[in-house]
Amino acid sequence: MEKLKVKSDYKKVTAFAPATVANVSCGFDILGFALSNPGDEVSLERVDDGQRNIRIKEITGDNGRLPTEVLENTAGIAVQQYIEQAGITDSVEIMLKKQMPLGSGMGSSAASAVAAVAACEALFQAGMPLIDQLKIAMEGERKACGSAHADNVAPALYGGFTLIRSYQPLDVVRLPVPDDLYCVLIHPDVEVRTQSAREILRQKVSLSDAVIQTGNVAGLISSLYTGDYELLSRSLQDVLVEPIRKILIPAFDKMKYTALKNGAIGYGISGSGPAMFALCKGEEMANNIKLPIKEVLEDIGVEGKIYVSPVNQQGPVIKKLEQ
Ligand SMILES: Nc1ncnc2c1ncn2[C@@H]1O[C@H](COP(=O)(O)OP(=O)(O)OP(=O)(O)O)[C@@H](O)[C@H]1O
Numbered sequence: 001m002e003k004l005k006v007k008s009d010y011k012k013v014t015a016f017a018p019a020t021v022a023n024v025s026c027g028f029d030i031l032g033f034a035l036s037n038p039g040d041e042v043s044l045e046r047v048d049d050g051q052r053n054i055r056i057k058e059i060t061g062d063n064g065r066l067p068t069e070v071l072e073n074t075a076g077i078a079v080q081q082y083i084e085q086a087g088i089t090d091s092v093e094i095m096l097k098k099q100m101p102l103g104s105g106m107g108s109s110a111a112s113a114v115a116a117v118a119a120c121e122a123l124f125q126a127g128m129p130l131i132d133q134l135k136i137a138m139e140g141e142r143k144a145c146g147s148a149h150a151d152n153v154a155p156a157l158y159g160g161f162t163l164i165r166s167y168q169p170l171d172v173v174r175l176p177v178p179d180d181l182y183c184v185l186i187h188p189d190v191e192v193r194t195q196s197a198r199e200i201l202r203q204k205v206s207l208s209d210a211v212i213q214t215g216n217v218a219g220l221i222s223s224l225y226t227g228d229y230e231l232l233s234r235s236l237q238d239v240l241v242e243p244i245r246k247i248l249i250p251a252f253d254k255m256k257y258t259a260l261k262n263g264a265i266g267y268g269i270s271g272s273g274p275a276m277f278a279l280c281k282g283e284e285m286a287n288n289i290k291l292p293i294k295e296v297l298e299d300i301g302v303e304g305k306i307y308v309s310p311v312n313q314q315g316p317v318i319k320k321l322e323q
Pocket residue numbers: 065066067072073074075101102103104105106107108109110112113143144145152192193194195271272273
């Protein structure tokens with residue numbers, strides 16, 4: 001990439017990037033959408049010393065579990081890559097406020113990376129194209145999950161629903177979001193590492209399953225354009241990944257049955273799990289699902305947290321910018 005002209009006098013910034021639901025049932029590694037909450041916050045402070053020294057000064061909310069080495073943390077990787085690519089020579093201190101669980105399937109590693117890259121762009125104002133910011137955030141995912149998949153970082157950065165049409169070359173399509181689409185995100189308190197949840201998948205699929213899966217992806221995308229909730233509901237089916245990964249999630253089938261019975265239009269594993277999502281038409285329907293799902297979790301003695309959020313069309317938010 002050509003070196004960008006940096007033209008900002010800002011010294012400090014805080015950016016928020018949201019949790020995301022990747023895969024969305026049938027779109028393994030290619031579909032995702034952003035939530036409004038929860039999400040991570042990254043603050044950056046720059047020093048104009050020509051040293052290009054990057055340091056993670058503080059991480060809160062992680063119970064000491066996240067790496068503080070710059071090149072081990074998705075936020076640190078993103079800042080390092082951004083300043084190198086934009087030709088910046090300032091030193092940068094990073095403060096990460098972790099507000100979501102690790103290994104959750106809620107795009108936690110992606111939220112940190114996207115908050116970091118959005119904070120860099122606000123602080124240095126290099127005018128870096130979104131697709132290049134996305135590639136930087138993907139490098140964080142490569143480190144955290146062993147694969148540079150983009151279905152969490154793309155919706156976190158672009159907002160709304162995104163499709164990764166191709167990885168080589170990277171081709172991202174922003175999709176429309178039907179009015180009134182809400183998500184209930186259920187996070188049972190068990191941990192599933194993305195890397196392990198990827199390793200258990202089959203590397204080859206049958207032609208008949210590929211036909212079912214591509215039909216569902218096409219139906220889902222069509223439903224987003226037309227706002228056809230019934231088509232969306234019929235398309236939220238996954239014959240490739242869910243049947244394998246659901247064994248990692250206690251009472252998955254019971255929760256899915258309960259959500260659908262109580263009015264959800266679809267239910268599936270969020271990313272690599274253990275979080276699960278229920279898509280609903282309207283906030284009232286989304287709130288109706290919370291209690292019966294909570295009762296299933298209580299029945300099996302698993303703690304959990306349930307979030308209700310509209311699909312976030314905004315992506316990252318700059319919360320503070322100081323000179
Ligand atoms: N800033 C960060 N936030 C979260 N995890 C990070 C971060 N930086 C590095 N990691 C590493 O990434 C791993 C967590 O990745 P994992 O993909 O399992 O979680 P996740 O991002 O919550 O899940 P998913 O991508 O399925 O939503 C941990 O081993 C953690 O040390």
